[in-house]
Amino acid sequence: MGVYVYCIKEDYRYPSSIKGREFENEWFRLSKDGTVIVKGTHYKGYAWDGCSPKLKVKDWYLGAWEAVLNFETGQSKTYYASLIHDVFYQFAKEVRSFIKRKEADKEFYNILKRDGMRLARVYYLGVRLFGWFWWYTAGSTPPFFKKNN
DSSP states (O other), X not given: OOOOOEEEOSOEEEEOSOOSOOEEOSSEEEOTTSEEEEOTTSTTOEEEOSSSOEEEETTEEEESOOOOXXXXXXXXXXXXXXXXXXXXXXXXXXXXXXXXXXHHHHHHHHHHHHTTOTTHHHHHHHXXXXXXXXXXXXXXXXXXXXXXO
């Protein structure tokens, strides 16, 4: 995508409810106990766009709004939710055979609630209604964008 709002340079560990499945690549690991580790120490860090969709125009980002500061975490109230959600969606092509989109979306919602996001249900509804496009086209060009030979 190329529109990055955030970047972590340390590994982030999250205890998800997606248990009994394992996966690992260069950017994240899912353990059988449900622990998700986003590998921020890899390369120059893990970067993501926050809540999608986003469009960069000069020095402005247009699209889904990021939330106000969560004083407990020192980050936006959407920061950790979008991190975990984006890592699942970015690698959906690799994980969708054993992780359902609804599970990834539910983790997004749970983290928004944990971090005090008042519009958690609205954001969750947004990913449920529109997330299918990114989930099913991850790592590939959508059919309607392909050039006919």
